[in-house]
Amino acid sequence: MNGTFIVNKVACNFSFNPTARLLTVLRDNGFTEVKQGCQEGLCGACLVIIDQQLVNSCQVLAASCLQKQITTVKGIGTLHHPHIIQEAFVEAGAVQCGFCTPGMVLATYNLLNQIPQPSEEQIKQFLDGNLCRCTGYVKIINAVKIAARRLNQGNHGKN
Amino acid sequence: MAKTDCFKSVGKNIPKIDSLGLSTGEEKFTDDFCFPRQIYCKLVYSSSPFAKIINLDLSGAEKLSGVVEILSYKNTPSLFHTTAGQGFPEPSPYDTKLFDQTVRFVGDRIALIAAENPVIAELAARKIKIEYQEFTPVFNPQQSTSSPPLHFQGEHAVIPVPYLPEKNIAAKVGFEIGAVDSVLKNSDLVINKIYQTHYASHCALEPHSAISYFDSRGRLVIISSTQVPFHARRIVSQILDLPVKFIRVIKPRIGGGFGGKQEILLEPLVALITLRTKRPARLVLSREEVFISTRTRHPMEIELSVGADKQGSLTAISMKALMNTGAYGSHALTVLSNTGSKTLPLFNKIKNIRFHAHSVYTNLPVGGAYRGYGATQGYFALGQQIDILARELKVDVLEIYKQQHIKSGETSPVFEVLGEGKEGTSQNITSCQLTECIDQGSQKIDWYGKRDKRIKNGHWVRGVGMAAGMQGSGIPRVDLASAYIKINDDGSFNLNIGATDLGTGSDTILAQIAAETLHTDPSQLIVLSSDTDTTPFDVGAYASSTTYISGNAVRKCAEKIKTKLITAGAELLQVQPQQVSLENQAVVCRKDKRRCSYEEIARYSLYSENQHQIQATTSNFSNQSPPPFIAQFAEVEINPFTGELKLLNFVSAVDCGQPINPLLVEGQVEGAVVNGISYALTEQYKFSSAGRMQNANFKYYHLFRTPDLCKVKTIIVNSYEQSGPFGAKSIGEIAINGPMPAIANAIFDAVGIRLYQSPFTPEKIYQAIHCCHKELTERRQ
Amino acid sequence: MSEPKWYYPTDVDSAIELLNLNEPLFHAGGTGILMRGFLGVSNIIDLQNLKLNYTICQNKNITIGAMTSFSQVIKFIKTINLNSLLIKSLSRAGTTPLRNRITLGGSLAFLPPWSDLIGPLIALNAKVEVKGLNQGIYPIQEFIRNPSIQNKSLITGINYPLSDYSNFYHRATLTQVGFANFTLSIIGKQKSRTVENLKIVITGTKNRYQNLTDLEQKLIDRPVDFNYFEKNVNSTQLDFSAKELGSSEYITRLAKYHLLNGLQQVFTEEKEDK
Structure with a gap:
């Protein structure tokens, strides 16, 4: 089947199988920043934001997202115009292999939209859908705190 | 001791060179x-x-x-x-x-x-x-050697080591120094225990x-x-x-x-x-395929006997290991060797040492290399045994470690007799700050305020435990690494290395090492790695080798470039090479402070006169493998009524020599620690009676997530290893070894029970308490 | 194997009408469907446009539309009662991103054995609203007992009476995120240190769940006396099979420990007549 998806604010027409997962459709169409880690909704590497909801794109059927706004990690910041959160991950040493990072960054983005100044406990609870095997999460939690502090200092320029 | 203060790039928290590309989803993985x-x-x-x-x-x-x-x-x-x-x-x-x-x-x-x-x-x-x-399959490693052989078609070893497929023996290694049995017999105290570790998956997020x-x-x-x-x-x-x-x-x-x-x-x-x-x-591969068909941590059974005299001096040690290599013998010999070679030298005052070990085939998933590489299994046994011994002798376990661990300037005979697939290499320890690690770590966790105190929190009881250990830095006389550097028109450099960055940050720290040598900024290094056509040979990322082996290759290569920069720079400044030195991306005449920048040197050497490409390549191997050291401390809280366990604090104090990039060092420690904790408590393969893994997914194979975390603290102790690049030793593996014994010892401190089989699930803890201290499990209002 | 066809009805009646198609399947959040697979599915009826995403609190009664996601339910109930049993349970279900996708209706339709939803719904005396062939409002226990209610029918929502009773929720897992070995929901009210009202539900037992009515009866109208509670909890029969946390005996012990803990929390003195 065919359908239009608004990916990172650009309308895209994809043809896809009616039972295809959003993850597969995105990756097949070049959005490889959405990573595939487990296909069971439990690692968070494939997170995207659909209409402000953080979801595992492997647990979403593409056919249920027609005309929806889909944001990948490239939609919140790019190499040349990184988001404060992405910069915070770099600075905090929160990126090791980086396979979980796009999902972690999106989860952080979604968290800070909802709770601008989260406590450590709130950060830990919110990131419960993101696995990371490299960092032991310590630096990731630091990165979230750094990003929250910067965003709250009114440094929203790049958002 | 360390020359940290004069470093410009080394010792600095330079952001990983690929981290922005990774955070923005630009960097490509294989599947991309x-x-x-x-x-x-x-x-x-x-x-x-x-x-x-x-x-x-x-x-x-x-x-x-x-x-x-x-x-x-x-x-x-x-x-x-x-x-x-x-x-x-x-x-x-x-x-x-x-x-x-x-x-x-x-x-x-x-x-x-x-x-x-x-x-x-x-x-x-x-x-x-x-x-x-x-x-008829065999699942129990104990029965393997008496079961029908798995391999009977001409399977063979390619180096001269014992390999007996007809007996299902995939590898065999051992030695004896001194007279272990007679000394044990005459020791004031002998502790003999059997420990068993379990299967686990690496669970790298990328399949x-x-x-x-x-x-x-x-x-x-x-x-x-x-x-x-x-x-x-x-x-x-x-x-x-x-x-x-x-x-x-x-x-x-x-x-x-x-x-x-x-x-x-x-x-x-x-x-x-x-x-x-x-x-x-x-x-x-899918996640399920990664679990069932790739490689795992070898399960092991270790029988450990340690003798001591009344004063607490260790007299003899006998380690007998039976490793289950699964259906194929991948790393069957070397993981097994490491169980002894990375643990036994720690207590080098012991004169009588025996190590007898076998790897056997079973019809279960295949073992392989896994961070820690046999040392994890060995330290589960040794780390608990020393704690048991200290308690029997009524002495502080920290003192046993501090008095008897190997020190700088000392050696252990084990280095010489036990290598990886061949004899080892004798070496003297040239840097060891383990005592300092123990002091700083114990202070951080408030050891003396908590040990033996059984602090209560409602029904819950607290305890602290520790373990200390060593690893290596590459395989001596085996591992090889190489590097190539050339200058570009603008005074930047290409650094091509065979070394393999798995996310560890080796591309970054190798650039830091080159930059330090060349008196330039790490951002002036353009790193290309891990391509068999365009980068020189490197054995790859394993055995905690990259910082030490590849790092020294890069340092040596940069030294050669340095000489060439000096020659060309002196020529340009019309002085003798002895009169100039490198300083902030330039060759400077020491006398009159005249300088020519690397950019000027590059243009001169490439275009002006006596044209040549300033370039160099070097390879490096090592006759030694200076071990990093670590002391790790766990604080747990146990509910004796249910066996439930909460981890409260975990502290690691590490001597990895001079950290090239302290933030990345902490990252290595924290990642290894949380993996080790998760292995100790929640991760395990569950098999059906037909040998099928039944929990091959993240639903039922439980990795620690953020809500499960306790406080994790890393201390990098001041240290400097002369033979390492700018004083560095390895850090990749060592921190995964401590969590299991430290937690086991903390459990004992809290509720007085010993767990000899990992993982420490609540039911196991409850059963042990119920069995040994029934009164603790009876409900009181 | 032909590929299923999607439909996107905009009202409940047309969605139900579409059930006359060959091998139909409703799509709510999709997580359950992906677990179930597409075998024997020819037509997928997407429920997103049915306007079943609503939450109402009226006349001390809470009504929630079937297409409301777990995270939306949590957000809504937080505006009414921060101490709600449903917040405690749904906050622990799945993970943050999964809670954004799992809907109340989808969860009721599939009723996965690890569901964090059914224990609290039973304890709260919830009713399930169904449209279509078996149109009606069903008490949750009846709905669970009788899967045929879902034949040619659509779950449109649930409702339950608002109460200010004390409550307790426990979810037994190996790691924080992990499917529940069992869940324990307790709702209680005391007056003058006497148990006035009590509801206890354990899920994850051999018969999916156990409503501990015998224990409830033994404790109701009795003075709050934890020794008496303990005696009766100990003599309560719980039926567990072995699970990842351990043997049936161990899980039974664990459940009883937390049950007694829960009762103590629900009936502490501070909670008197709040």
């Missing part, structure tokens, strides 16, 4: 590459633990439109090899074929489907019919993946999520009987390895499909 007309591959696995395939009916799959090729034992090379990505000749036995008519574990390969798309491949996989003639294609000159290119691109090239060449020059292996970004990708599993398969079809081929 896509080629026109690519073929999708899918493996078919054995559902039987041990059988001969008497009928493999591929007709249903072959008939399916869109199926391009099917590989099986019927049409593939039948050469024995090892999948272990080690140096040549490999110390692991040649007991594996690409496909074999005999299958030896649930998850062994039977066929590979190559199809136009993944849906067809999946459909075809389900149409393959397999008839098995079942053999194993490989893609191959022909380049425009007809050479085979393999993009792979590998820790060992050069070994991958050699082993593919060996299995498929292709010249090495015909193959190029590229490692792009890799989503974690931890040893799991030190294994040549997928590369020969996609290569064979490309050879046969002339089309690009890709194979990406």
Whole structure:
């Protein structure tokens, strides 16, 4: 089947199988920043934001997202115009292999939209859908705190 | 001791050079590459633990439109090899074929489907019919040597080591120094215990993946999520009987390895499909496939006897290890050796030492390299044993470690007798700050305020425990690394290295080492790594080798460049080379402070006179492997009524020499610690009675997540290793070894029970308390 | 194998009408469907446009539309009662991103054995609203007992009476995120240190769940006396099979420990007449 998806604010027409997962459709169409880690909704590497909801794109059927706004990690910041959160991950040493990072960054983005100044406990609870095997999460939690502090200092320029 | 203050790049928290690209999703992993007309591959696995395939009916799959090729034992090379990505000749036995008519574990390969798309491949996989003639499997390593052999077709070792497939013995290693039995008999105190560790998966977030294609000159290119691109090239060449020059292996970004990708599993398969079809081929495993068919941490049983006199001096030690290597002997000898070689030298005052160890085959998943590499298993035993001993002797366990651990300037006979697949290499320890690690770590956790206090929190009781250990920095006289550096017009440098960054940050720290040597900024280094065509040889990322072995290669190479910069710079400044030195990206005349920048030198040397490319290449190997040291402390809270455990604090104090990048060092420690904690408490393979893993998913194989975290603290103790690049030793593996014994010791401190079998699940803790201290489990209001 | 066809009805009646198609399947959040697979599915009826995403609190009664996601339910109930049993349970279900996708209706339709939803719904005396062939409002226990209610019918929502009773929720897992070995929901009210009202539900037992009515009866109208509670909890029969946390005996012990803990929390003195 065919359908239009608004990916990172650009309308895209994809043809896809009616039972295809959003993850597969995105990756097949070049959005490889959405990573595939487990296909069971439990690692968070494939997170995207659909209409402000953080979801595992492997647990979403593409056919249920027609005309929806889909944001990948490239939609919140790019190499040349990184988001404060992405910069915070770099600075905090929160990126090791980086396979979980796009999902972690999106989860952080979604968290800070909802709770601008989260406590450590709130950060830990919110990131419960993101696995990371490299960092032991310590630096990731630091990165979230750094990003929250910067965003709250009114440094929203790049958002 | 350390020259930290004068460093400009070393010791600084330079952001990882790939981290912005990773955070913005620009960097590419293997599965992110896509080629026109690519073929999708899918493996078919054995559902039987041990059988001969008497009928493999591929007709249903072959008939399916869109199926391009099917590989099986019927049409593939039948050469024995090892999948272990080690140096040549490999110390692991040649007991594996690409496909074999005999299958030896649930998850062994039977066929590979190559199809136009993944849906067809999946459909075809389900149409393959397999008839098995079942053999009696062996799952218990204790019974392995008396069970029918798994390997009986000419499997063999390629180096002169004991290999007895007829007895299911995949490897055997041992030595005795002194007179262990008689000294034990005469010791005031002897502790003898048996410890058992369990299977675990690396769970790198990126599943194993490989893609191959022909380049425009007809050479085979393999993009792979590998820790060992050069070994991958050699082993593919060996299995498929292709010249090495015909193959190029590229490692792009890799989503974690931890040893799991030190294994040549997928590369020969996609290569064979490309050879046969002339089309690009890709194979990406699912999470379930990673669990059941790739590699695991070898389970081990260790019988440990330690003797001591009344004063607490250790007199003799006997370590007997039985390792379950699963169906194939990947790393069967070397992991086993490390169990002894990375633990026994720690207490070098012991004069009587024995190590006797076997690896045996069973019809269970295959072991392999896993961060810690046998030391993890060894320290589970040793770390508890020392705690038991200290309690029996009524002395502070910290004192036992501090008095008796190996010190700088000392050696251990174990270094010499036990290597990896051959004899070891004697070495003197040239840096050891373990005592300092113990002091700083114990202070951080408030050891003396908490030990033996059994602080209560409602029904919960608290305890603290510790463990200390060492690892190595590369394999001495085995590991080789090399580097190439050249200057560019603007005074920047290309740094090409064979070393393999798995996410550890080695590309970054190697740039820091080059920058430090060259008196330039790390951002002036353009790093290219892990491509067998364009980067010089490196054994790859394993054995905690990269910082030390590859780091010294880079340092030596940069030294050569330094000399050339000085020569060219002096020429340009019209002074003698002895009169100039390097300073902030320039050659400076010490007398009159005249300077010429690297950019000027580059332009001069490339275009002006006596034209030449300033460039150098160097390789490096080492006769020694200076161990890093660590002391790790756990604080737990136990509910004796239920056996539930909460981890409250975990502190690691580490001596890794001079940290090249302290933030990345902390990252290595924290990652290893949380993996180690998760292994100790929640991760395990659950097998059916037929040897099938029943929890091959993140639903039932429990990794720690953020809500499970306790406070994790890392202390980097001031240290400097003369032989290392700018004083550095390794840090990649060591921190995974402490969590299991430290937590076990903390559990004892809280509730007085010993757990000799990992993992420490609540039911095990409850049963042990109920058995030893029934009164604690009886409910009181 | 032909590929299923998607439909996107915009009202409940047309969605139910579409059930006359061959091999239909409703799609709510999709997580359950992906677990179930597409075998025997020819037509997928997407429920997103039915406007079943609503939450109402009226006349001390809470009504929630079937297409409301777990995270939306949590957000809504937080505006009414921070101490709600449903917040405690749904906050622990799945993970943050999964809670954004799992809907109340989808969860009721699939009723996965690890569901964090059914224990609290039973304890709260919830009712399930169904439209279509079996149109009606069903008490949750009846709905669970009788899967045929879902034949040619659509779950449109649930409702339950608002209460200010004390409550307790426990979810037994190995790691924080992990499927529940069992869940324990307790709702209680005391007056003058006497148990006035009590509801206890354990899920994950051999028969999916156990409503501990015997224990409830023994404790109701009795003075709050934890020794008496303990005696009766100990003599309560719980039926567990072995699970990842351990043997049936161990899980039974664990459940009883937390049950007694829960009762103590629900009936602490501070909570008197709040």
